[in-house]
Amino acid sequence: MAICSKKWGNDSYLIADESDATLQKGKEEIDLALKKMPVVRQLIDQFGKEKPLQGIKIAACLHVTKETANLCRVLQAGGAEIYLCGSNPLSTQDFVATALAEEGVHVFAWTGNTDEEFYECIDACLKPQPNIIIDDGADLIVTAHKNYPEYFDENGCIIACQEETTTGVHRFEAMDKAGALKCALYPVNDASCKNQFDNELGTGQGIVAAIIGMHVLFAGKTVVVAGYGHCSSGMALRARGLGARVIVTEVDPIQALKAAFSGYEVGKMHDVIHKADMIFTATGCKNVVAKEHIPKLKDGVILANLGHFDVEIVAKDLYEAAEGHIKTIRPNVEELVFPSGKRAYLLAAGRLANLALAEGHPSEVMDMSFGLQAMMAEYIAKNRDTLKNRVGLFKVPEEINEKVAYAKLASMGITIDSWTEEQYKYCTGYEEGT
Amino acid sequence: MAICSKKWGNDSYLIADESDATLQKGKEEIDLALKKMPVVRQLIDQFGKEKPLQGIKIAACLHVTKETANLCRVLQAGGAEIYLCGSNPLSTQDFVATALAEEGVHVFAWTGNTDEEFYECIDACLKPQPNIIIDDGADLIVTAHKNYPEYFDENGCIIACQEETTTGVHRFEAMDKAGALKCALYPVNDASCKNQFDNELGTGQGIVAAIIGMHVLFAGKTVVVAGYGHCSSGMALRARGLGARVIVTEVDPIQALKAAFSGYEVGKMHDVIHKADMIFTATGCKNVVAKEHIPKLKDGVILANLGHFDVEIVAKDLYEAAEGHIKTIRPNVEELVFPSGKRAYLLAAGRLANLALAEGHPSEVMDMSFGLQAMMAEYIAKNRDTLKNRVGLFKVPEEINEKVAYAKLASMGITIDSWTEEQYKYCTGYEEGT
């Protein structure tokens, strides 16, 4: 894959392809997605008028998809200058990167980058001294802490940071606990308008897109879902909704109980893995399917990870076991034949299967997540003086969360009840009883 | 209904019936329920050995059901002295009260008590200067604050309080905000082992029990569910699971969106009420179905409330509109004929239909809630010195929450995975990335 580098105006970017055809495709796909993102559309209008991000530099490490492109459009409309790198080696849609470069975003991303290139791109986003960092998986912010500690000083550039995904939030919680976090961090992932929609619905439909794209029937299959959090329970729900029999594994007893009371079989991975026609992971943990599980795998099993990192299904272990008998049978689908003669199908080398085999989370749902991200950037810019010196994880303000929800409801043509004066008084008081 | 009052040993109680037959039925029903409450059973053993509640007086205002009786057995086994009143006029199972009295609980409860009697019973529980109050709906604790403020003083008897239900927690949050709360309050309701099970599963099956007990087919019916919180979403799920078409009304935009993305029609009560064959409420609010809605009701509509108080469906408004044309057609089911000629069926006069028409939440689910309540009483007793002087709402410790979950899983024959050393390090750290 050819990588090109080119100056454009006084800005820079690194993308895979700058042909007109690619550019046009990118533009069209981004525009098409925007039609399905009414909340973001509304913010583009509003930010365009109010310019809340004038003078703000934003560094972002996100999946470079058509939806992310529309987030960039809002932020740009608001006056921000944007530095963007991809949060996963396989998730960049190159035509999107091309279109973004043309629209003036400093984009450093292409499909299939190496680990080394990944960190070069990260550095390219950090060098320009951003004021806000938007991250998906914590790599950009963690790297900033390591390589640019001065950004977080009293006179450093950073106002605050935003994190998009569960895995990233867990890392920041650990960092905070260890006293290593040096700024205010907004776990946008934890807003209910994000994780109860993007995570459940997006991941749920994402696994469907990946599997159905392989032309595999769900009905009648036995699916083992590792995890029963927001993402994984979404996958369980959809697999069931398509006629599969679902078995859940968990380490959290409450989630395990929820799965059991929802009618799923629940057990330890070692006890149930041999029943699986497909195994889906989204745990945020590592070694969920590893070397020791290989002998128990059923012939023909499909292995798909939708967790953020590629450590859940340990590709390395699988590759070693099937060495010399690995064949790509469809894009991002490898057939591995083990010495036992049994076959397994590994998707996207254990990386996010929905982004590699399909187009990632649907625009309709990213509309909410990125509506939140944009409004949080506005909120941080507005409160820069206060936030500058705060350290720790802070909740997304409920009024922002609700604003997104109301906007989404309106775009769907749904109006809901609101409290009367009397109801308000009753519901917020404590005097009335039996 | 005859109310009897009798001294027994040196204790006192007020119950409806002390016949041997009633006593025996109570014993049998409580024993039968206990077979379905393995977590509580295990705690009875443990508390019996360790006596963690020795010397503790507990006042409790709960639905006096066979499951509550088993909570009393744990607390007694632990050494506590218990004063119990009913939290709802229609929810007391008299045979349970009789058996409890015989087992040495100071029980002041009978079906169909008046408002005045309700507060007399509350007073009977407060007078003995309890150390812990367990409440369901906040009435007991609020009354204690009003009538016995000295209990909360530095040398007062109260260590801390526990609340069982969403409505009660909301009242305490309001009280806390208003600076009126004077003790440490544990909203047991908010523990995930409580509200994601008891509320969703219990209320869900509760409405099914009430409606099916009326011999009404769910399939093909249009059901309007007011609210989409833990309780109400549970009702929506079950109604759908039985073949009904469900429409949701909400005031919270996030819950409304969740309902919409789950495939339910969502709208304002005024816009959808005319489609309803049944209306279920569990909002914690008032006036959800009131005077202004009556003209829009469909002929033959069933009205059932499962929220804590009887203000959601305003029985008074309905009775006034149908004055002179009200007839009880089954126990706790009234047929109201309005001047328009249209009929409505009101369950339990707008009070908790699942407790009036059926037996309340199933024992299996109360096992978890009451396991939590018992362990929280133990926790409070153990930490009495610290807690004595704390004021505010405190989270149920996660280890207690998890202990209940693990015990429940074990009783269901389910074992789950646990982190290896390596996984633990990975999941609680932040260093490893892409």
Add this chain to the structure above:
Amino acid sequence: MAICSKKWGNDSYLIADESDATLQKGKEEIDLALKKMPVVRQLIDQFGKEKPLQGIKIAACLHVTKETANLCRVLQAGGAEIYLCGSNPLSTQDFVATALAEEGVHVFAWTGNTDEEFYECIDACLKPQPNIIIDDGADLIVTAHKNYPEYFDENGCIIACQEETTTGVHRFEAMDKAGALKCALYPVNDASCKNQFDNELGTGQGIVAAIIGMHVLFAGKTVVVAGYGHCSSGMALRARGLGARVIVTEVDPIQALKAAFSGYEVGKMHDVIHKADMIFTATGCKNVVAKEHIPKLKDGVILANLGHFDVEIVAKDLYEAAEGHIKTIRPNVEELVFPSGKRAYLLAAGRLANLALAEGHPSEVMDMSFGLQAMMAEYIAKNRDTLKNRVGLFKVPEEINEKVAYAKLASMGITIDSWTEEQYKYCTGYEEGT
């Protein structure tokens, strides 16, 4: 139980109780049910005007419920004289029998009759030389063939017969194959307006009523459903809809595949029975749960049959194994303790649990089945000359089937599309192609 026998006018009946209270309750319950039976209500009007059954004697062996009472009202309105006995020893609602007797139906039925009494009642219905027999389970018609063969002669009284249930239809198919059937037989059960509604929805909700009436939580339970035909698949669907994990056993490979492709685990009874918290049967077969399965039963298992006869779960085998350790813990619920110490809960001694523990199929669904039965009786009377000499099983005419469906849809406020002239031509032709 006292059985009374009394002449009333010049007719006779045998019922359990003729008190005024019972009579009034019967009247009220039947009236209440009629409100939920719009198709039957409409037929009462129509038959009342047209008297299509004038001079016709109908013998019927049906569950004597409030819904059956309303079928009797249609037939009476049409001019028929009715002789009714109960089709199951535990399913008669005595207050209904009393009300029917008062309304002039010759009813011979009471709860808990013996086998001998059962056949006496059957005989009482046959002696008066009926012209049409309506049966539920084939006992009445089979007995007629045995004891009154002359009824089927050229000059015999019988015009044709109607059968209500799958089990009965299977018996008649066997009879027909053996050359033993002597009349025209309409398997009303096989009309799509019957078996896709009554069987699936009625049995589905029936098992829910029986189990929920025991105050048992469905969610989290493992349920083994024996069979995956109309009735049993309905039970599987409802159990799943209430949060249970369902396992299906079958002898028919196509039904087994359907279950598997619907996401159910499928296996042999011997291989799965140990997982069951509840076992439901509706197979039409015998020995589904028998002696050899007892050692594998899980402690606390609930055993419920909803098939027509009590041979599916072999009560006798269970009673023998638990001899001396059997206790009724709720009406129609027996606790059996086996020598191993394990307990099982047997419902209704293996008889139709939904009719013994609850009120049988909901009125809304019986409305369709009995609408069909009534219209078939009209059809038979109208075509008596042709039918008199026909032998074999004949399909319910599609226009009758559809008439019931249209009437039901209208009562639910649903209007549907109909073909335009052009569509009709297209859909019934064969000329137009690619």
Add this chain to the structure above:
Amino acid sequence: MAICSKKWGNDSYLIADESDATLQKGKEEIDLALKKMPVVRQLIDQFGKEKPLQGIKIAACLHVTKETANLCRVLQAGGAEIYLCGSNPLSTQDFVATALAEEGVHVFAWTGNTDEEFYECIDACLKPQPNIIIDDGADLIVTAHKNYPEYFDENGCIIACQEETTTGVHRFEAMDKAGALKCALYPVNDASCKNQFDNELGTGQGIVAAIIGMHVLFAGKTVVVAGYGHCSSGMALRARGLGARVIVTEVDPIQALKAAFSGYEVGKMHDVIHKADMIFTATGCKNVVAKEHIPKLKDGVILANLGHFDVEIVAKDLYEAAEGHIKTIRPNVEELVFPSGKRAYLLAAGRLANLALAEGHPSEVMDMSFGLQAMMAEYIAKNRDTLKNRVGLFKVPEEINEKVAYAKLASMGITIDSWTEEQYKYCTGYEEGT
């Protein structure tokens, strides 16, 4: 698109592309599909040994997919000579056609053929005087009747015919009724192993593949499904399973009731169409969405047909209304902008969207349909003497239907119960009763 024609040995074919790359892709895809078709695999073995089709010429008009290729392999293994054309202009997978040509099948098929070419291909299959015709939609057999009536004479070549789809069966029923059918016709579609699996599961997952391939979220969408037969109810079930709200339209009152009792909203197309975010059709009828509906369409609506012919959604009407404002935005997805400014997205020009946008029914399910087709060809060959002179529609023998089901179950690792001697006697007898 270049069409090539080439002699190969003494056989002929017409395909789009004979490059090695295409050939290899075809081989690989067919082999991959075969791994998911265990029933067909087993038949290839068996037919290879027994050669039941030796000397038989089979003409087939089917979707030329990798699954059809495997059907050809079975038939070839059995000794048959095969003439194959495509049953739909957009459904041919050209790489499959290439591979089939190489394997010796006389294939006349390429994507995007014209109507004229379609009939030329049909003729190419008929000229060689086939003994068996396998059809999908009736075009091949109807044309044979028109153009080669002598084939059906006493000494003509045709033994019997087989039909794959509902639409085709309806055409043959009409033909039979009109006295125009001249041979024995096996509606393989009507075997339960076909229409309860292929139609429901295949079409259900097919619409999911088409829509998800467009990167559109199902959850929260309102979907109108026209029809509630095997295919359309499958689509309704899957749309619901993915979180959509489903509304059903029907002309058949029984199917309409089934939809209503399954919790779907049911109404006339004119009354509900304005609510639809997506409209799916599979009715077998014409003009389901036509000119008169356009003004009511919601902005952004997606229109997808999965019925056999492209007359359900009248593409012509839509194109006329949006003339000059039609744009292809993705392969097989056109955006139409109407004069009102509202947009609609039409899939595959109204042709089978699952075959044009995705790969058609999954191999797992075609395994059953084509297992049946192959066994029916064997059956017809074996019974040629009897069948030669029979005319009319004949049921697929139940033992063939069951053989397929047992083979499929075995391949899924499922074993089921079978009757004991005693059970057999009970279930096939009529003597035992209450």
